[in-house]
Amino acid sequence: MDIRMPGMDGVEATRRLRERWPEARVIILTTFDDDEYVFEGLRAGALGYLLKDVSGRELAEAIRVVAGGGALIEPSVARKVVAEFARLAPPARSPDAGLPEPLTERELEVLRLLAQGLSNREIAQRLFLAEGTVKNYVTSILTKLGVRDRTQAALRARELGLV
Secondary structure (H helix, E strand, O other): OOOOOOOOOOHHHHHHHHHHOOOOEEEEEEOOOOOHHHHHHHHOOOEEEEEEOOOOHHHHHHHHHHHHHOOEHHHHHHHHHHHHHHOOOOOOOOOOOOOOOOOOOOHHHHHHHHHHHOHHHHHHHHOOOOOHHHHHHHHHHHHHHHOOOHHHHHHHHHHOOOO
């Protein structure tokens, strides 16, 4: 499919083709790599977007890829798609984003060791802390995770992807 055609542009033709025959696989082959054409063509249902300077071999491979259920986008066009996706995508959630108050780095260290089954004394030795300090961290961790004991803390940490 070309972008600019007499009578109807390639984006509209792709849209109509895919509405009538959803199984149709469309590759846009054009000289235009303007953002508007790229995004509209892909939104219309094109599974490929190539510029007309591709070699016959590359075009044949693109046809095989798209016919086999894949998608193929010209590298220069793919950069635009990736940049737009990154711009539109919501920021990644931190693993403890579901907590009312996030854990500090030190609390995460203590939690990881706690989840390995270490006692407060063993954690204190590993992190060069006083045992009472570790006990305070454990209390804070239990509160932030909303659990009653160390076992529940370890399970909750796994659920949240913290360990």
